[in-house]
Amino acid sequence: xxxxxxxxxxxxxxxxxxxxxxxxxxxxxxxxxxxxxxxxxxxxxxxxxxxxxxxxxxxxxxxxxxxxxxxxxxxxxxxxxxxxxxxxxxxxxxxxxxxxxxxxxxxxxxxxxxxxxxxxxxxxxxxxxxxxxxxxxxxxxxxxxxxxxxxxxxxxxxxxxxxxxxxxxxxxxxxxxxxxxxxxxxxxxxxxxxxxxxxxxxxxxxxxxxxxxxxxxxxxxxxxxxxxxxxxxxxxxxxxxxxxxxxxxxxxxxxxxxxxxxxxxxxxxxxxxxxxxxxxxxxxxxxxxxxxxxxxxxxxxxxxxxxxxxxxxxxxxxxxxxxxxxxxxxxxxxxxxxxxxxxx
Numbered sequence: 001x002x003x004x005x006x007x008x009x010x011x012x013x014x015x016x017x018x019x020x021x022x023x024x025x026x027x028x029x030x031x032x033x034x035x036x037x038x039x040x041x042x043x044x045x046x047x048x049x050x051x052x053x054x055x056x057x058x059x060x061x062x063x064x065x066x067x068x069x070x071x072x073x074x075x076x077x078x079x080x081x082x083x084x085x086x087x088x089x090x091x092x093x094x095x096x097x098x099x100x101x102x103x104x105x106x107x108x109x110x111x112x113x114x115x116x117x118x119x120x121x122x123x124x125x126x127x128x129x130x131x132x133x134x135x136x137x138x139x140x141x142x143x144x145x146x147x148x149x150x151x152x153x154x155x156x157x158x159x160x161x162x163x164x165x166x167x168x169x170x171x172x173x174x175x176x177x178x179x180x181x182x183x184x185x186x187x188x189x190x191x192x193x194x195x196x197x198x199x200x201x202x203x204x205x206x207x208x209x210x211x212x213x214x215x216x217x218x219x220x221x222x223x224x225x226x227x228x229x230x231x232x233x234x235x236x237x238x239x240x241x242x243x244x245x246x247x248x249x250x251x252x253x254x255x256x257x258x259x260x261x262x263x264x265x266x267x268x269x270x271x272x273x274x275x276x277x278x279x280x281x282x283x284x285x286x287x288x289x290x291x292x293x294x295x296x297x298x299x300x301x302x303x304x305x306x307x308x309x310x311x312x313x314x315x316x317x318x319x320x321x322x323x324x325x326x327x328x329x330x331x332x333x334x335x336x337x338x339x340x341x342x343x344x
Contacts, residue, residue, distance in 0.1 A: 009119065009232060010078035011035040015062050015108070015263040016082030021123075022277035023048040023187035025079065025083050025225045030054055032229065039071060040082065043336050061105040065111060073117035079121045079228055080108065081322035083153075088148040088334040102152040102260050106159050112171075113163060119172045119239075121231050126177045126245060127219055129153040129287045136290035139177070157243065164241050172230050172240045179217035179225065179247030179289055182223050182314045183309035190331040193305055194218055197257055198313045201264040201274045211281035212254035217247035230300050244294035248302040254278070266315035295334060302310050 016344070017026045018165050019037030029036050030052050037056040038049065049057060060067045062082055072078075083101045084090050090097040129137050132145030145151040157175050165171040182194035190199045193216055227246050231239055251259070261274040264336055295301045316322050329335035 009034065011074055011076050012232065013037045013039060013075045013078045013117075015039050015078070017079075017082060018042050018046060018048055018057070018187060019044065019085075021181060021190045021221060021224055021323070022081050023185050024221055024264060025228055026050075026055065027052075028225050028229060029232075037071065037075065039067075040235050041056045044330055048185075054241075058190075062108055063099060067108050068108060068111040069115075072111055072117060075112070075115060075117055077119040077121070077232055078108075078112050079123070079232070080105075080118055081123045083123075084149070084337070085333055087147045088191075089337045090147065091188060092337045093333060094148055097148065098152065101149065102150050102155060103318045109160055109163055113165075115194075115289050117171065119137045119174070119232065119236075120163075121174045121176065121228060122156065122160050122245075124157055124175050124177045124243075125150060125153045125290050126179050126287065128157075128177060129289070132287045135288060136289050138290045139245055139293055155160065161241050161243070166240070172236045174239045175243040177243065177289075178224055178230070179219040179245075179246045179291075181221050182218050182306065183221040183304075184312040185221055186315075188325075188331055189333065190322075190325055190332055193253065194256060194260065194309055195313060197260040198310050199322075199325050199331075200267065201260050202271065202314065205261060205271055205273070206275040206277060207218065207257045209253055209257045209276060209278045209284065212252060212257075212278055214253050214281075214283070214286040215250050216253055216256065216287050217250045218256070218306055219246060219248045219288065219302060220306075220309050223248060223302035223304050227294070227300050228302075230298060234298060238298065242297065244298065245289045246294055246300070246302075247289040247291045247327050248304070249306060250288045251306070256306060263307050264314060265311040267311055268318070274285065283299055299334075318322065318333050 012034050016022050019038040035054045039058045042059050077205045084097040127150040128143045130146045143154045145154050
């Protein structure tokens with residue numbers, strides 16, 4: 001990718017930069033020539049980022065406005081990843097989730113503008129669509145968030161877009177609605193669907209499918225990171241006030257299970273045959289996300305597949321990079337949340 005924006009945007013702040021996606025995005029931006037500051041509470045550990053002269057890690061709370069006012073001066077662009085992720089983690093402490101995912105959002109945006117930040121990239125979620133029978137869910141589809149997590153994601157979008165000051169060197173906001181991210185990261189999550197099924201296939205030689213007909217859009221973590229870099233490097237007029245779905249393939253959960261079974265059996269034949277069991281589910285979310293707009297307007301098309309994500313995870317298992325993957329709480333957001341003091 002071009003380094004033009006590494007020249008225009010010297011310094012990027014990544015909130016949640018020590019998280020699942022951030023732990024891949026941060027080193028990629030450093031390699032591309034950016035200075036990177038990561039603001040993260042580091043609930044999942046602080047050992048996932050590289051030792052790099054152009055990296056500053058601030059273990060802090062984005063709800064602390066005075067900390068933002070000290071951190072943001074000199075920052076050219078913000079990639080806002082930090083949030084209480086996934087519905088179970090959010091439901092565990094809804095007050096905490098609201099304080100981070102919604103209440104802290106506008107103060108962060110306002111502090112960014114006051115500090116002279118030129119571009120703000122917000123990680124929303126494709127879950128804002130809820131359940132849809134539409135054959136292709138585009139960005140014009142009605143939002144139907146089913147949970148507070150997705151509701152607050154949706155509510156933050158117009159707050160940000162309303163702050164745009166145009167493309168003549170002003171504040172340029174961008175909203176990304178990612179599909180469910182999958183694959184290997186130094187800060188691994190094993191509580192998202194492709195990763196869950198792969199973990200069970202490798203360690204139990206059995207995959208449990210809940211339901212099976214629900215459509216799930218997925219995205220390889222390397223494609224997610226490439227997209228964020230592409231958004232940083234695009235001209236203002238190409239990204240200002242844009243809202244883009246970013247996903248790769250849409251598969252029923254049952255098909256994802258078959259993909260995982262096939263790839264794990266190929267990559268780790270010593271495990272033998274992987275069984276698939278089907279059980280009922282009370283999770284109705286089903287949607288087919290169309291990512292044609294980001295391809296047309298930004299020229300971004302994912303280059304990896306679910307198969308690639310499963311292969312990467314198998315390689316990590318074989319290299320013993322995911323020890324105690326069935327029991328260590330660090331791989332499961334809700335388990336880490338359960339260990340935090342109330343209202344932290």
